[in-house]
Amino acid sequence: MASASERSYTRRDTVMFLACLGLSLVALFSPSKWGQDIADALRGTVLAPLVWLQARAEEGRTSRARLQAITLQRDSAAFLAQGIPSLAVENDRLRRLLTLSRRISTPYVAAEVLHQPIPTDPRSLLLDVGRSDLVSEFDPVVAPEGLIGMVASAVDHSSTVMTWAHPEFRVSAYAVGGTASGVVAPSFSTLSGEGALEFRGVPYRDSVPAGTLVLSSGIGGVYPRGIPVGTVTGVVREQAGWERVYRLLPAASPAATAHVLVLVSPPGTSLDRAFPSDSALRATERDSIAQVRRADSLEAAKARGAGSKDTTR
Numbered sequence: 001m002a003s004a005s006e007r008s009y010t011r012r013d014t015v016m017f018l019a020c021l022g023l024s025l026v027a028l029f030s031p032s033k034w035g036q037d038i039a040d041a042l043r044g045t046v047l048a049p050l051v052w053l054q055a056r057a058e059e060g061r062t063s064r065a066r067l068q069a070i071t072l073q074r075d076s077a078a079f080l081a082q083g084i085p086s087l088a089v090e091n092d093r094l095r096r097l098l099t100l101s102r103r104i105s106t107p108y109v110a111a112e113v114l115h116q117p118i119p120t121d122p123r124s125l126l127l128d129v130g131r132s133d134l135v136s137e138f139d140p141v142v143a144p145e146g147l148i149g150m151v152a153s154a155v156d157h158s159s160t161v162m163t164w165a166h167p168e169f170r171v172s173a174y175a176v177g178g179t180a181s182g183v184v185a186p187s188f189s190t191l192s193g194e195g196a197l198e199f200r201g202v203p204y205r206d207s208v209p210a211g212t213l214v215l216s217s218g219i220g221g222v223y224p225r226g227i228p229v230g231t232v233t234g235v236v237r238e239q240a241g242w243e244r245v246y247r248l249l250p251a252a253s254p255a256a257t258a259h260v261l262v263l264v265s266p267p268g269t270s271l272d273r274a275f276p277s278d279s280a281l282r283a284t285e286r287d288s289i290a291q292v293r294r295a296d297s298l299e300a301a302k303a304r305g306a307g308s309k310d311t312t313r
Contacts, residue, residue, distance in 0.1 A: 090258065093144065093257075093258065093259065094259060096144035097110075097143070097144050097259055097260075097261065099144070100142070100144050100261065100274060100275075101261060103273060103274040103275075104261070104263075104271065104274045105273075105274075106224070106263060106265030106269045106271075107134075107263075107264045107265050108261045108262060108263050108264060108265070109129050109133050109134065109135055109261070109262045109264055110129075110259065110260075110261055110262075111127040111128055111129040111135075111141075111159075111259070111260050111261070111262050112127065112128045112258065112259055113125050113126070113127060113257055113258050113259065113260060114126045114127065114128055114158070123162070123163055123165040123166040123167075124152070124160055124161060124162060124163065124166065125141075125148070125149070125160070125161040125163060125254055125257075126158060126159075126160055126161075127141075127151075127158060127159045127160075127161060127260070127262070128157070128158060129157075129158070129159060129262060130154045130155050130156050130157045130158045130159050131154050131155060131156050132156050132157055134264050135151060135154050135159050135262050135264060136151065136154055136264070137151055137152065137153060137154060138150055138151065138222050139151040139262050139263055139264055140222065140223050140224065140227070140262075140263045141161050141260050141261070141262050141263075142227055142252075142260065142261050142263065142271075143252040143257050143259075143260050143261075144252075145228065145251045145252040145253075146227060146228030146229060146230075146250075146251025146252040146275065147164060147171065147216060147223065147227045147228065147229050147251065147252060148161065148163055148164070148252050148254055148257060148260055149161050149162045149163040149164055149166065149169060149254070150162055150222060150223070151262065159262075161254075161260075163254040164184075164186060164197060164229075164250060164254075165186055165254065166186065167186060167188075169185060169186055170183055170184070170185050171183070171184045171216050171220075171222075171223050171229060172184075172216065172217045172218070172219035172220050172223075173199065173214045173215060173216050173217055173229050174214070174215060174217045175199075175202075175206075175208045175212045175213075175214055175232070176212060176213045176214070176215060177212065178206065178208060178212070179206055180202045180203070180206035180207075180208045181201075181202070181217060182199050182200050182201035182202040182243075183199075183200050183201050184197050184198065184199055184200070184214065184229050184230065184248065185197065185198055185200055186198070187236070187247065196247055196248065196249070196250070197229065197230050197247075197248035197249075197250055198236055198245050198246070198247060198248065199214055199230075199232065199245065199246040199247075199248050200243070200245050201243055202243055202244050202245070202246060203243060203244075204238065204239070204242055204243055204244055206244075207244075208232050208244075208246055209232070210232050210233055210234055211231060211232065212231065212232045213228060213230075213231055213232075214228075214229045214230050214231065214232065214248060215227060215228055215229060215275070216229055218270065224263065224265070224269045224270060224271045225269075225270045225271065226270050226271040226273075226274065226275055227271055227275060228251040228252075228275050229248065229250070229251055230248030230249050230250045230251050231248060231249045231251065232246050232247070232248060233246075233247050233248065233249050234246070234247050235247070
């Protein structure tokens, strides 16, 4: 037999069930505006803390999404910024190569350095031009700074260049501003350092000071006259009464070259004007400064003349 407490619980549950049923019927058949007003009242009072927490959670989710987007943009900008110096250097070299191509009056073929033809041979370069582009063996290869080497072999669409670092490289050359002449060859002395050249066969009576530019002389029929080969940095050795051998700093570095010009002109041409020496550049600079000074003097004279006319009036 059920106790009095159990009967009271059963009665209470029945009352609550009937109350909920009545409220549900009222909410079901009541106007929608009443439900909206009740919901607004609950959100503004009882559910206000929960609504605040939901808003903060949404802001946190949005902030995290924005932070991820900003981080991605920053990483992309940093990645692009890392390539700006190399792009600036490449653009500068391309501008200088374009300037060189305008100064050269003989036929040439522009080429891109692909990679080394043999992984263990750093003294050769592979170009993307060949016989189909009128490139053939023994064609000189130059960069904006000076001589790179010559074409050793060529096929239809590519060619191999023997750079000045190759043991068989030789070029007849002369020192600018003097009578010294000789042959430039790669240096294999450990004292000369890696990537050095030697100016050999210079008569003992001809002294070449450090800093002198050495150009190709055109003798031999391979390299035209006037291509920079290197700059004298000192004396390697000398034979008393016979000859001096000078150390040269190469004018162009094959390792840092990405674009070159292959000269397909016939032997005997001269490139003195294509590669102006330091003295020529200084002379051009002096002429430009003199022209500017003359123009300033004329303007000043005109101004003084106009001022004197105004005072006489």
